[in-house]
Amino acid sequence: MSSTFLGMPAAPPRSPYGTGNLRGEQKFPKAAHGELRNEQLRSNLGKATRTIRAKRLAVTGELPDWERLRDAGSAIKTDTMNRLPELLEELERRVTERGGTVHWARDGAEANEIVTRLVKATGSEEVIKVKSMATQEIGLNEHLEAEGIRPHETDLAELIVQLAHDRPSHILVPAIHRNREEIRRIFLKEIPGVDPHLDSVPAHLAAAARAYLREQFMTTKVALSGANFGIAETGTLSVVESEGNGRMCLTMPETLISVMGIEKVLPRFADLEVFLQLLPRSSTGERMNPYTSMWTGVTPGDGPQEFHLVLLDNGRTAALADKVGREALNCIRCSACLNVCPVYERTGGHSYGSTYPGPIGAVLTPQLAGMHAAKDDPNSSLPYASSLCGACFDACPVKIDIPSLLVELRHQNTEESGTTAEKTAMKAAASLMKRPKLYTKAQKASRAGRLMAGKDGKLSHLPPPFNGWSATRDVSEPPKQTFREWFASPEGQAELRAAAPQDDEGKEEDR
Amino acid sequence: MRIGLFATCLGDTLFPDAVKATAVLLTRLGHQVAFPPGQTCCGQMHVNTGYQREPVPLVRNFAEQFGDPSIDAVVLPSGSCAGSVRHQHGIVAERYGDAGLVDGVAKVRAKTYELSELLVDVLEVTDVGAYFPHRVTYHPTCHSLRMLRVGEKPLRLLRAVEGIDLVELPEADACCGFGGTFALKNAETSSAMLADKMRHVAETGAAVCTAGDSSCLMHIGGGLSRIASDTRTLHLAQILAATRTSPYALAEAAR
Structure with missing residues (x-):
């Protein structure tokens, strides 16, 4: 038996520099400078985060086994990450068996190309979209538009953000930085045929959006979604939401294309028992979210007759290779850490420059996209955008020790950034302090x-x-x-x- | 009990009154206070700013200075420094130290306490015989609250103080915005957090805002001084050290 030297395994790639939405224009303190002076933003965020915090505490406090649920969530996620390759292959097998097609995308650019090709194959020039972090992360909308395909966001808050040519500032509440008067003005300007006398009563604003969206649900043949969970055992995908617009997208079109980060896989269907308790209670502070959609491949005569699953890496394998940092992949995107974070509450989501803001964004973004892709990479400032107060760790439904991850990433940053004035000062201080x-x-x-x-x-x-x-x-x-x-x-x-x-x-x- | 006192570099150099109060209080309770003179700094600032190689000698020095088996317990009048010893020294030792250091750190960590932990859990005392006839509000400090989980211990100690008018701080568990070098690197965000903390302190009408960490108090106190507030900051140890025979002269101290 002979052996062949295959070389050292290459470090897995990060999300390529200059693609997608995992890097801002400027470092955090500079980006925060303007946001801190935005009184409207401060007031909206203060009110919204306080309200969600109180609701979350009420519905997590009422469960006698909440801490054990968190332990279970953490354990299932850790187990998943420890055998990610086999679980993903199992998911692929099950989805394929049930009539779906699975695509593997190394990064956002590949995923964008795959989705564009699939949409073009249907002949449709428009797509409706379920609220999705993964497609935001890779900049899918921008890519589709460049290719002549119009994406329509159907989540109310995402719609507001899209119509305003703005960026989301919160994982769960993308338009948290807008108030209803601003929304009224956006609708008047951007929704064709809207009642010119539209006022800013929330129900009236919702009705205007509803009328606009219904038209699209009835006429668009292709839908794009993300996924909250993908079950390896059965090939089932799941999206949880509040409005039902996601359900419309997932059931009415002829073709459904779902982009899922590879870390969203769960081993067993029964694991949903844990996560469907953890997620809504941590996220919106509800006992159960109004709509939980699940689909497994294609069901003849019911729902989309063509289903594609795009499995997205985009730096996730690179994060998985870090034995400390990988814990961030356990995140289920509930946004509880944003809502309790004193820094996020004051600076808002845009300061982070990434699809993923707040404490989890500060540890996830640098791991997916790197901290040293360019000189003075804005991502290298993210691990420092925290006072290490620890409120995020307490709130996390899967017990991600975000403060420890922040400290770890700070260390990785100082290790990689060569000699700096700060490092020299720190060395001098330590050298002094070791001599009484x-x-x-x-x-x-x-x-x-x-x-x-x-x-x-x-x-x-x-x-x-x-x-x-x-x-x-x-x-x-x-x-x-x-x-x-x-x-x-x-x-x-x-x-x-x-x-x-x-x-x-x-x-x-x-x- | 023979108690090793770690003054912390900040306490030793800039806030010695809080450390003196700790020494006086423990002596008054009948314990022997040992101050290993070779002590300096725990290295928390280094680790939290991203430096783990540089503090290795500081971690080693702490373990050596307090490893002495004749020291029954080590007390730190600082939640964040105690947190560093308990949660960070092991990380530094395992990554950049040696087996001896890992072992030394583990031994000293097991007997290291923040002040309120030492008093309530180890010395099993909540009424320390203190007298402090002033309105006081307590800021829990993040690392005491969420890293060490001291919970109600400082409040139990304060409630037992004779003459005290203890008022609850609104949104007490919110960070004051200090966070070590965070206050320099993200000074504006830190200031925004501090402004809200000071507003809540003002709402209590307290003469004194207290906490178990001189660093957070330096931050809150620095802000209160800038806005010429009537409220001043005092370390928990200074309130617990005050007695009827040796009261704290509040008016004189207020600047």
Whole structure:
């Protein structure tokens, strides 16, 4: 038996630079600068996230086994990631057996080409779309438009975003940054034949969108969707939604094309028992979402008679290759972490520059698309867009330890970014702190800060990189005596002796 | 009990009163406070900013300084530094240290406590005999709350303080926006978070906003100072160390 050297396995590719929607134009602090001044955005986000938070806490708190459900969700996802290849092949077999066709796309560009080819083969120049993160991630709409195919978003919020030529800012509530008066103006401008007297009553706005969408449901022959879950055991795909517009897309057209990230596969049909409890309660704060659609291949005489499943990698295998970072692939896109995040609440989703904003976006985006594809890659700023407060970890239905992943990605960033002023400063600080004598001297030297302080003992203007701090916060001048000096001093020891209980032993042992 | 006190670099250098109060309080409760003089910094800032090689000597120093078996427990008057010792030292040691360091870290981690944990769980005391006749509101700090899970422990200690008027902080569990170098790298977002925290503090009408971490208090206090608020910040240890015979002189301290 001879052996052939096949070479070292190549690192799996990230999502190619310059494609799709996994990278913003500028780094997070700069992008957030403008958003922080948008009072409308702040007020909308504050109200919306507070409302969803309260609803989520109510419906997760009422389940006695909520923590065990989270454990189950986490365990099923971890098991799935550990044997992803075999599960995907099983899914392919089952879908094919039931009359569907499975396509494999290494990245967004491939997926876009496959979908475009399939749509063109039907002869249709229009498609209706179910709300989908995966197709947003790869920029499918933009690609279709360039190829002469008009995609129509049918989810109400996605429709608002599309009509406004805008970008979604939230995974679940894409138009969370818009208020109803803005929506009224968008509809008046963009919906053909809309009642010119349309007011901003939510029910009236919904009715206007409904009339517009009905027309498309009745006439369009091709639908595009994503998938919340793909069951390997049965070949069943599932989409959960609130409005029923997804159900219309999934049942009425002749052809259905679904784009699914490979991490969305689940081993068994019974696993839905866990995820259909975790997802709606974490996502909208509902016990059950209004519409859960499931389909398995093609059912003769019922629903689309042609079904294609496009399995999308686009950096997921690269993320899977990272033994710490891969945990982010367990995400079920509920958006609970966005709704509890103090950073997201204030900066909104656009600051992240990616289809995936908020805490999960800050760990998922750099893993799918990389952090060093270009000099000053905006994605390298995402792991720092967090105070590490940990609210996301507590809210996550599959217990993704997002703060630890953020710290890990920060480490990967510093490892990859060569010598920087920050790294030099960090090395210097560590080098000082590992020498207690030198450290003590430096403490004394820091008292020079007393000279810079005002009469009130405050420092109000600091040089870069501390000027951001002193824009809104004072710093007290360093005290005259450090703790260690006090502890070593006769006064310090006298103070401790005085504090010790008089009738007790061991009051002045340690010196 | 012989308790090793880790002052933290921030406490030792900039906020020694909080560390003194910790030493005085534990001594008053009949314990012996040991201060290994070779101690410096836990390395939290390095790790949270993305540096894991540089803090290896700091992690090693912590394990060496407090590994002494004659030290029964180690106390840190800081939730985030205690969190770093408990959750990050192991990661650093396993990745860039050696077997000896992994072992040393595990041993010292098992006896390391944040102040309220030490008092309530180890020393089993909630009424420490403190006296503090002022209106106080408590900010739980993220790492105490969600990393260490200290829960109600600090509030149980505060409720037992004689004369205290403890008022609940609205949206207490929200981050104040500090986050270490986050406050520098994302200063504007941090400031927006701080503004909301200060608004909630003002709603309580408290004379003192307290917490178990000098770093968060430096942030909140720095903001309160800038807006010339009447509320000042004090570490939990400073409230617990105050007694009828040795009261905290609040008016004098307010600047």
